[in-house]
Amino acid sequence: MxxxxxxxxxxxxxxxxxxxxxxxxxxxxxxxxxxxxxxxxxxxxxxxxxxxxxxxxxxxxxxxxxxxxxxxxxxxxxxxxxxxxxxxxxxxxxxxxxxxxxxxxxxxxxxxxxxxxxxxxxxxxxxxxxxxxxxxxxxxxxxxxxxxxxxxxxxxxxxxxxxxxxxxxxxxxxxxxxxxxxxxxxxxxxxxxxxxxxxxxxxxxxxxxxxxxxxxxxxDLECSRCIVVKCGDVKHASTVIDSLGITNYKVIDKSELRIYEEGVSAKELNKQLVTNGVEVEGLTESGVSLEDYFKQLVSENN
Amino acid sequence: MINMIKAELYRMTKTKGFYLFWGVMLISYLITIIYKQEGGISLGAPIVTDNSLKMDVRMVSWNFTYYYLFIIPVFTTVCSEFSNHTYKNTISSAISRKTYYFSKYFFILVYTLLSFSLLNFAFYAANRLVNGSEYSSSLGRFAKSVAVQLPVMAAIISLFIFIAFAVKKGAVFNSVTIISPILYTTLGLVLYGIKDTKAFAEKMLTCEISTIIMRVAKETSGSFTAKCMAGSALVIILSALFGYVIFTKREID
The missing domain is CATH 3.40.50.300 (P-loop containing nucleotide triphosphate hydrolases)
Incomplete structure (x- = not known):
C-alpha cells in the first residue's frame, strides 16, 4: 500500500x-x-x-x-x-x-x-x-x-x-x-x-x-454509458443478469443496478428480466457527463 | 532564520528605498562636513544649539533624521510583503509564523542599528579627516553620544515593526509613522501656549522624540538618560510582544 x-x-x-x-x-x-x-x-x-x-x-x-x-x-x-x-x-x-x-x-x-x-x-x-x-x-x-x-x-x-x-x-x-x-x-x-x-x-x-x-x-464507472434497471428485487434481478452472461454490472442500492457491459440491448434485457419474474419498475439507458455528475452530487447533498 | 536574513538582505538591495536610505544620510553628512554646519530633518520641536559641544556631537544630536529613514527598511521588509501578499509563499512552504515574525524583527533591528552606527562612525572619520580636531570631539565622547542613542533608536524601530504588523497596509503605516511625531509636537506647542496646561505641555515636550534623541546625545548620563533607557527597554519588549501576538493570532487574508 x-x-x-x-x-x-x-x-x-x-x-x-x-x-x-x-x-x-x-x-x-x-x-x-x-x-x-x-x-x-x-x-x-x-x-x-x-x-x-x-x-x-x-x-x-x-x-x-x-x-x-x-x-x-x-x-x-x-x-x-x-x-x-x-x-x-x-x-x-x-x-x-x-x-x-x-x-x-x-x-x-x-x-x-x-x-x-x-x-x-x-x-x-x-x-x-x-x-x-x-x-x-x-x-x-x-x-x-x-x-x-x-x-x-x-x-x-x-x-x-x-x-x-x-x-x-x-x-x-x-x-x-x-x-x-x-x-x-x-x-x-x-x-x-x-x-x-x-x-x-x-x-x-x-x-x-x-x-x-x-x-x-x-x-468513469459512475459516469459511463450504462443501462439503469429499477426493480423491487435486485437480488433476483442480478441472478437473471448473471445467467445471461453479463458480468460488468454494479448494484447501486436495493432497488437499482447498473449494467456497463457493451452490446447489451435494453429491449432484450427487459424481456429476459420480465420473463424470469423480475418486477421491472424502470429501465433506462444512461450516461452522465462530469458536469452532470457533479450537479447530481451537489443536489443530493443540498 | 539565517536563510531568511540572507533573503531579506538580497531583496532589500533590489529596492529603491535601500539606496534612498544610504543616499540621504551620506549627502546629509557630506553637506555637514563641507559647510561645517550640523543639520537634518526636524520633527517640529524647538531646536536649541549648544555651542559648547563640537560640531560632530551636535550632528549626533540631530540624529532624528533617522526617524524618517527607519520607515524605509520596515516598509520594504514588512509592509511590501503584506501589500504583495508574498508572506503567504513563505509561511506555506518555508517557515512558521513565529519564525517569520522574529526573523523579520531581528533582521530589521540589526540592519538598521548597524547602518545607524556605521553611518555615524563613517561621518566621524570623514569629518575628523577633513575638518580636524577643531570640529570633532574625541572618539570616546562621540561614541558615547551614539551609544546612548542606540536603545532609543531600537525602541523606535521596534515600535515601527509593531505598527507595520498591526496595520499591514503601507499607506496607513506611512501615515501613522510620519504624522504622529508632528501631531504630538503640535499638540504640545498648542498646550504650551495655554496658561493652565503649560506645565503639562512642558512635560509632554520633554518626552517628544527629537528632544529625547537630542538630550541623550548631549548629556549621555544622568537621570534623564536613565529614564530614556528604561522607557526604551519597555517599548521594545511591549511592541515586540504585541506585534507577535497580533501577527500569529490574526487570520491571514
Missing part, C-alpha cells in the same frame, strides 16, 4: 458563525494526483490553507508525512500556490525566485532556470513581475511551487488565466513530474474537464463538506 502523505481527521474551520470546512476526513497517498472539485466558496481553498499552515483549524487535525505538526522541516517538502500568485512586482522572475531560494536555503541557483523552463518562462526570466500577464503570473507561481523539488505540490486553481496551449503544457508537466519524480499533487479547480484530464483521485466538496471521494476508475 502506498504511503499516506497527507491525511485529515475531522478537520473543521469556522470564521465566526460561518463554517468554511466541516469535519473533513480525507487522505492522499504518495504519487497521487488528487483533484479537489467544488464550486466557488465550497471550501477548497480553506482546506488547502489549513494543510499548508496558512490558517489554524478550529477543530480536528491533519498529518503530513505521518507527523502531526507542520514544522519548517516538513514545510520544505511542500510546494504550494494558494489563491493568486504573489510576488514582488518590481523584481524580475529570476530575482523573485532567487529570494525564495535564499529563504529556503537552496544553494544551487541553476534550479531557478530549471523551473522557469518547466513552465516555459525562460524568455521572461529578466522581466519584472508587474509586467507579466495573468497566465505568466500563474506559471511563475507554479515554478515557485516546484522550486525545492517538493514531495507534495498543492495548487489552488492553477489553470486560471492560462490559454488552452498553456493548460495542455501544464497538464503534461504535472503528469511528467508525477511519473518521473513521483511528485504528489493536490490540485483544486472548478473546471471539471481539466481536472479530469490530469487527476487520478477526486474529492468533491460542497458547502464545506467532503461529499465524495472517488478514484478515476470509479468515476
Amino acid at each position: 502506498n504511503e499516506i502523505i497527507l491525511s485529515t481527521k475531522q478537520l473543521t474551520k469556522q470564521y465566526g458563525s460561518f463554517t468554511a470546512l466541516n469535519e473533513a476526513d480525507f487522505s492522499v497517498c504518495r504519487g497521487d494526483i488528487c483533484g479537489l472539485i467544488g464550486r466557488n466558496g465550497a471550501g477548497k481553498t480553506t482546506l488547502m490553507k489549513l494543510v499548508t499552515g496558512l490558517t489554524e483549524p478550529t477543530s480536528g487535525s491533519y498529518q503530513l508525512f505521518g507527523k502531526d505538526s507542520t514544522n519548517s522541516f516538513l514545510k520544505r517538502r511542500i510546494g504550494c500556490l494558494i489563491e493568486n500568485p504573489a510576488f514582488f512586482g518590481s523584481m524580475t522572475a529570476f530575482q523573485n525566485l532567487k529570494f525564495y531560494c535564499l529563504q529556503k536555503g537552496i544553494t544551487d541557483m541553476k534550479k531557478i532556470d530549471e523551473v522557469l523552463e518547466l513552465v516555459s518562462l525562460t524568455d521572461a526570466r529578466n522581466k519584472k513581475f508587474k509586467t507579466f500577464s495573468l497566465g505568466m503570473k500563474q506559471r511563475l507561481g507554479i515554478a515557485f511551487a516546484m522550486l525545492d523539488d517538493p514531495d507534495i505540490v498543492i495548487l489552488d486553481e492553477p489553470i486560471n488565466g492560462l490559454d488552452p496551449i498553456g493548460i495542455a503544457e501544464l497538464r503534461d508537466t504535472f503528469r511528467t513530474l508525477n511519473r518521473e519524480r513521483g511528485m504528489t499533487f493536490i490540485i483544486s479547480s472548478h473546471i471539471l474537464s481539466e481536472l479530469y484530464a490530469v487527476a487520478d483521485h477526486f474529492v468533491f466538496i460542497e458547502k464545506g463538506r467532503l461529499i465524495k471521494s472517488v478514484t478515476k476508475q470509479e468515476l
